[in-house]
Amino acid sequence: MDTTRVSSTAFDGTPHAPAHARKFVRQVLGEWRLSHLAEDAVLLTSELVTNAVVHAGTGIELTCRLDVDANPAKLEIEVDDHHPTRTILAADPMPAGGGPGGMRTSGRGLALAGMLADAWGVTYTRTAKRVWVRMELTDGCEGLELLAGTPGPAPAALSAPIDTLHVGVVVCDRDGLVQSWNHEAQHLLGWRSDQAVGLRLADLVAWRGHGPYALSLPDTLGLGRWRGEARMRHIDGRLIPVYVSHLRTRGRSEDRRSIWMVVARDHRYVLTPPPAPLRREAGTRIKDLIDQDMPFAELLGTIAQIVQVSSGGDAAYVLLSAEAGNTFGVAAGSGATAGLVGVLATGLFGADRKTPTMIEDLLSGDVELAQQLRARSLACAPLLVTGEVTGYIVVTAAQPGRFDQELTVSLQHIADQVAVPVQRERLAERDRAHRGRLSFLAEAGELLAGVHDEELIAALTAQLVVPKIATWAAVYLTDLAGMTRLAHVWHSEERHNADLRKSLPAIPRTAIEEVSWPVGPENVLSFPLLTQGRSHGALVIGRTEPTLPLELADLLSDLCRLVALNLHTAMLYARQATTSRVLQRSLLPMRTAPMPGLESAVVYEPAEEGADVGGDFYDLFTVADHWCFALGDVCGSGPEAAAVTGLARHAVRLLAKEHYxxxxxxxxxxxxxxxEDDDGRFLSLLCGELTPLPQGGALCTIASAGHPPPLLLRADGRVEAMATPQLLLGVEAGARFYVETFELAPEEVLLCVTDGVTERRNGGRLLDDGDGLSAVLSGCAGLSAHAVAERVRHAVESFATEPSHDDVALLVIKATAALRAVR
Incomplete structure (x- = not known):
């Protein structure tokens, strides 16, 4: 008789296929009475189907085949896809012993197949590729014999007389008071129903707790399910060893009941679950993986994956303590992790909780955590190292009441196996991450240093995190009015930049942390750009990984603080630049006065980067029937010199208008x-008047207070200095000043400069050494005033490669024809 059993199904090659496959295999093995193999089989199936989805992308056929006639009996799981040309990259056998290099960073599922299955392989056909695993069933043979129709041995516990079996049923309210007591309970313990109802269950049970992580009786009554041994008090005072199966009903808190099914300890096989020998316990399997040389993040991810599959939860997490030590954050996740990131700020995970915990419904105790995890059921176990809690292993499910107390014991066994190795690897990884973090932040700081443009800062920030940390990034900026806008986006594949910008809100209608980001293949996370209590916007990233490790979250937080600080500096710089522009409008003339028969040109360049005004100033204006001009230089530069500049320029214009x-x-x-009593603030000033002459040209009356003398370019190309320097202004109260006059004929050019021109330095040489400025001006014969000004400016700029460290100002006046009287 052929006793081979086969069950098959098919799925589309979508991301949902692994979940459907896990459910199918678990159901099939349950029907075949092979639930004790489900842990390994489901894990292998999940990995093979995931590989097929990722690497083939076609429809998938899943087949489970059980051959009980083989010696030994065997279970085979086959996954077929329809892309035979895609070879299995990780099909090389693992080195014996699994030493360093024995496990690649890709193809982890096939490495697991090599560890968990007795055999595996790949079969290619013309139209399909089949990856299969074989598990030899040396354990749990009793179930196989029953499947094949051969009677199996009865459990040893059946040696107890069956006629003495009594299954008592006890129902208690939420306070532990007995409400119902059946006739079988009376046979077992002697109490009649009217005697037991109304008693406290605690008075009927000699409770000492059970297992290495014992709970109190009230805690046990609060669980959804529990099984274990206890001792209950007989009516004659004896303590009877019993076996209890506990179930708590669902519903409103005030309506919940605890139901106890109680049998004598010798009949415990009636209530205990069937034996489930495992080929390899999850904790041992994880410990084997720890012995492999793999990246720390991948190690944690593998632990979370195995825990999730073996527990049957919707998601599993590995939490590790944050640097402060009192909070715990997500280091790895598997399953429906929903992009969980950062620290779980809740009392459930604390440094003082050193025993495993099971919560049947999170919504009844911690709504915030339930929303964060998107779960109702939760079980967790602490990672203990030398008595200190260094992290947690957590399993969650979307439905309430999914887990029982036995799972917490299994989780704690796993946690005990991995706590020390994980902590050791984490310390080494933290050291490496710290060095990389410092390097990354130093690079970011150097890149952003000195950048005073908000748009450029946003662009640099996005490109800093893509593709190193995220698949894409977007930077939102908030102005002083509180308006937030999308400033820059950057995708690892530049062709997607336009689509990414369209998918994100240009001007969010709500706060950044409340924005509903578009659903896509990446998990979207946002980080505020905060400094000095003010928000400058947010950094939004998209990552394909389901969780963000703590170290990476800390790195992004540090980066955002650095970016926010630079944005704050840029804001202050922009404010200062605006102030400087306003100051410039008051310190420098908006326009020079038109002079019929004369051309004028001005060059003004403050030395301080970003400044609009400095210690040099100029002016050119009309007074009655003549023109006045001034060119000055305050000792020093920058805003301090600009303050004296304002006083000097306005005083010159005011006094000239009053006909001084x-x-x-x-x-x-x-x-x-x-x-003003401002020590050290001296002023050099060149000031003159131009009065038109009937024969053309102008009569120039001029005086120089410590200022470089003006140069006059004659029509024949000769250059002459036209004023004698006198004492600087602001030095001596008793100083007396005098004027000199000369005639500015048609086609002659008058050049007035500050010492930023004459003292332009190149090493040990100055521009005016050996009458260098006169030589420049002598070559300007026949040029317009603007052309002369540009040639002199270019000579100053090109005289040295280093930029000038002094303000530069020059005024050019050229007589072109007979002057008309000013009216």
């Missing part, structure tokens, strides 16, 4: 500077 002579202007301004 050039000498009187110098005298009054000299006293004004001395009254």
């Amino acid at each position: 002579t050039v000498a009187d202007i110098f005298d009054r301004l000299n006293h004004a500077l001395l009254e």
